[in-house]
Amino acid sequence: MHIDLRTVTIKPLRHTYDHVARRIGGDKPASRYQEGTFDLQATANFHYRPTWDPAHEIFDTSRTAITMADWYAFKDPRQFYYGAYTLARAKQQDTAEANFDFVENRGLAQALPVELKDAVLRLLVPLRHVAWGSNMNNASVCAYGYGTAFTQPCIYQAMDQLGIAQYLTRVGLLLGDLDTLDEGKRAWMEDDAWQGLRRYVEDCFVLQDPFELFVAQNVALDGLLYPLVYETIVDDVLSSRGGTAVAMLTQFMTDWYGETKKWVDATMKTAAAESADNKALLETWTSHWRDRAAAALLPVARLALADNADSVMSDVVQQFNSRQAKAGVAI
Amino acid sequence: MDMQATKKKLGLKERYQVMTRGLDWEPSYQKKEDIYPYVAYEGIKIHDWDKWEDPFRLTMDAYWKYQAEKERKLYAIIDAYAQNNGHLNVTDARYLNTVKLFLTGVSPLEYMAHRGFAHAGRQFPGAGPRVACLMQSLDEIRHAQTQIHALSNYNKHYNGLHDFRHMHDRVWYLSVPKSFFDDAVTAGPFEFMVAIGFSFEYVLTNLLFVPFVSGAAYNGDMSTMTFGFSAQSDEARHMTLGLEVIKFILEQDPDNLPIVQRWIDKWTWRGYRVLTLVAMMMDYMLPKRTMSWKEAWEVYFEENGGALFKDLARYGITMPKCAETIALEKDHLSHQAWGTFYNYGAAAAFHTWVPEKEELDWLASKYPDSFDKHYRPRLEYWREQAAKGNRFYNKTLPMLCQTCQIPMLFTEPGDPTKICYREVDYKDNKYHFCSDHCKEIFEHEPEKYIQSWLPVHQIYQGNCFPEGTDPTAEGFDPLAAVLQYYHLEFGRDNLDFEGSEDQKNFDAWRGMATKNA
Numbered sequence A: 001m002h003i004d005l006r007t008v009t010i011k012p013l014r015h016t017y018d019h020v021a022r023r024i025g026g027d028k029p030a031s032r033y034q035e036g037t038f039d040l041q042a043t044a045n046f047h048y049r050p051t052w053d054p055a056h057e058i059f060d061t062s063r064t065a066i067t068m069a070d071w072y073a074f075k076d077p078r079q080f081y082y083g084a085y086t087l088a089r090a091k092q093q094d095t096a097e098a099n100f101d102f103v104e105n106r107g108l109a110q111a112l113p114v115e116l117k118d119a120v121l122r123l124l125v126p127l128r129h130v131a132w133g134s135n136m137n138n139a140s141v142c143a144y145g146y147g148t149a150f151t152q153p154c155i156y157q158a159m160d161q162l163g164i165a166q167y168l169t170r171v172g173l174l175l176g177d178l179d180t181l182d183e184g185k186r187a188w189m190e191d192d193a194w195q196g197l198r199r200y201v202e203d204c205f206v207l208q209d210p211f212e213l214f215v216a217q218n219v220a221l222d223g224l225l226y227p228l229v230y231e232t233i234v235d236d237v238l239s240s241r242g243g244t245a246v247a248m249l250t251q252f253m254t255d256w257y258g259e260t261k262k263w264v265d266a267t268m269k270t271a272a273a274e275s276a277d278n279k280a281l282l283e284t285w286t287s288h289w290r291d292r293a294a295a296a297l298l299p300v301a302r303l304a305l306a307d308n309a310d311s312v313m314s315d316v317v318q319q320f321n322s323r324q325a326k327a328g329v330a331i
Numbered sequence B: 001m002d003m004q005a006t007k008k009k010l011g012l013k014e015r016y017q018v019m020t021r022g023l024d025w026e027p028s029y030q031k032k033e034d035i036y037p038y039v040a041y042e043g044i045k046i047h048d049w050d051k052w053e054d055p056f057r058l059t060m061d062a063y064w065k066y067q068a069e070k071e072r073k074l075y076a077i078i079d080a081y082a083q084n085n086g087h088l089n090v091t092d093a094r095y096l097n098t099v100k101l102f103l104t105g106v107s108p109l110e111y112m113a114h115r116g117f118a119h120a121g122r123q124f125p126g127a128g129p130r131v132a133c134l135m136q137s138l139d140e141i142r143h144a145q146t147q148i149h150a151l152s153n154y155n156k157h158y159n160g161l162h163d164f165r166h167m168h169d170r171v172w173y174l175s176v177p178k179s180f181f182d183d184a185v186t187a188g189p190f191e192f193m194v195a196i197g198f199s200f201e202y203v204l205t206n207l208l209f210v211p212f213v214s215g216a217a218y219n220g221d222m223s224t225m226t227f228g229f230s231a232q233s234d235e236a237r238h239m240t241l242g243l244e245v246i247k248f249i250l251e252q253d254p255d256n257l258p259i260v261q262r263w264i265d266k267w268t269w270r271g272y273r274v275l276t277l278v279a280m281m282m283d284y285m286l287p288k289r290t291m292s293w294k295e296a297w298e299v300y301f302e303e304n305g306g307a308l309f310k311d312l313a314r315y316g317i318t319m320p321k322c323a324e325t326i327a328l329e330k331d332h333l334s335h336q337a338w339g340t341f342y343n344y345g346a347a348a349a350f351h352t353w354v355p356e357k358e359e360l361d362w363l364a365s366k367y368p369d370s371f372d373k374h375y376r377p378r379l380e381y382w383r384e385q386a387a388k389g390n391r392f393y394n395k396t397l398p399m400l401c402q403t404c405q406i407p408m409l410f411t412e413p414g415d416p417t418k419i420c421y422r423e424v425d426y427k428d429n430k431y432h433f434c435s436d437h438c439k440e441i442f443e444h445e446p447e448k449y450i451q452s453w454l455p456v457h458q459i460y461q462g463n464c465f466p467e468g469t470d471p472t473a474e475g476f477d478p479l480a481a482v483l484q485y486y487h488l489e490f491g492r493d494n495l496d497f498e499g500s501e502d503q504k505n506f507d508a509w510r511g512m513a514t515k516n517a
């Protein structure tokens, strides 16, 4: 016998899980982001302390100096749970693939003026190591941060940065070859222009406070690097010199930054609005890491912009400051 | 164009290497020991991280593309299943208790795996294993979320699922899976990988996920079946990672062998003790059974696992000693576990019952050496008593094993009439164990296991009552207070299946589909 169950109208006992209902003001339908985020991380009755960090519980609010009455005050404006995240990235990946195909199939890479191509490779190829550093740093924030609302986007950010490192590798291979990657790494390891940035990234590797690491990496470094390199140098300066093809190859990074910074800003805004102490701390961290990042990026900017670098950099810093001010962090 | 033609074409392996480990560098501004501070203290010696063989080669662009396709299909099925009241298609409402056990006991572990692999994926100095671990971290949050989403519709219609996260950190039997995973993530990164990546994902996964997923398929639960199948290709990657970890560690230095062997012994046993819950699910909770626990153990551990350990013999690894004890328990495990839950059915967030006559016959046929002799008479007695209105609920608290945290319900290996007790004196305290293996695990790391948050001890210490409870007040009902602390609704989430709200609602709703009101 075939039973048509669709004809049955049932009054459900409840509309979502209780822990979700407690957070959304009662029992009502909840989104997949909410059900996939709220209270997922354990908060109570841990059985053992980590043998690798006996001073803390497995998940412990005291790993950071930022204090929150509720770590689920953080909201990802993109509402990314895994499904929404992968669908969004798959779509961007499609575009990136089409762009790479377009550049490759029409021989646009070969058509680039030699000096321009060299400038692009000199600038972009070492950046694959910076993205890789961000992958590690966001893995750190995800592992040692507190509460799924704060840590979940960090695993997405970590893997995005790995993806970016891989796109940059493909740019290197498309415009150059294996030796180009080696040369980029040599510059990263040895050339003066890159040492400030490498030092910055390595110093981040040993930061212990996950929220400070979030500020150093996602707020300060990316907040200057992406507007400088992708929005300004690639999209404006190089494009005007006949490098539109390059902008196609880095469209993923431009779009990605436009999207992820909304989450970064929302996170800063929530933490800063929580208390005067948080706000003061975020201001100290942000200005400290901004200054270091700006200094580290200046010689990199000079690789592409020569004398113009200082004024472009100071514009980028100005924009950064006003962006932070909007998030409630006055620097 | 000519330049393009002369360009060296990269092989797959080489290409994947420049996409991953080629991104890494030798730091010089910070010391390696400070960047990877947790890699040395376990005593594992690694001489050359470059010898790591990438177990799979998936760049992020391909990952996104492939996974998004799976998500699209999965959520389409979940949505359709919910819209069409697919839950009314399950064999009978007793089946739903399997789903409750899964969501409260297993899904929170998926989340723990996500965080644990983020930690491991940050801490290994080798770039190859870091990338593989981080990809697993990303997969594991997928598993947690797809399970929560897929089971959300059951929560809307049935009891016992409504506060699964809260329960996982508190309810007595859920401390078994919780402490298992807490144990793994608090170990060093290498032990974590052997515990979860190898022992759990590789050796025992067919005894955890496969029974739930095939149980779902047999019992008409499309939701669980779909997320289970959708996770299969992720699991395949995780298994190759688990195996590569073991081989890599063992190939690096002969001194690693005894450490790894001890971890394999420990984690096979720890994992097996958690599988007690799966054993009783397979034999008692599935209305339509797939295979018995004993058969599953024989196929997936004794045969497949046996072949695996034969394969690892060239590294000097031997079959864990506990396999002998497990073989002696396989005729008894599920029956003893279900008997315990039937006893403590007032304090469980799922329903218990005595199986029907044909089900007892099925159990007798699968367990000819033990069931009719030891367990059937007891179950029949309980049924008689229940029929007379004497459904019995044990309201005293059992002694728990300090290591696995299961009540002392297991019998002596080889003597099913005698409860197995072991004890150890340590720093003026006496600690109790269910078995020689749990005792040995404790003795090797007593400072770790004396920390165990044992639900029964915690209740006696007054730590499991709602805030503001006064246990000295007149008429204080400790069980009621504990259930409130658990957020377990008395009379809805617990007690016998017979007469439960789930049973009544399911019958009424199915009735609406099959009859004219």
Ligand SMILES: [Fe+2]
Residues within 6 Å of the ligand: B110, B113, B139, B140, B143
């Ligand atoms: Fe998983």
Ligand SMILES: [Fe+2]
Residues within 6 Å of the ligand: B273, B401, B402, B403, B404, B405, B406, B433, B434, B435, B438
């Ligand atoms: Fe035990």
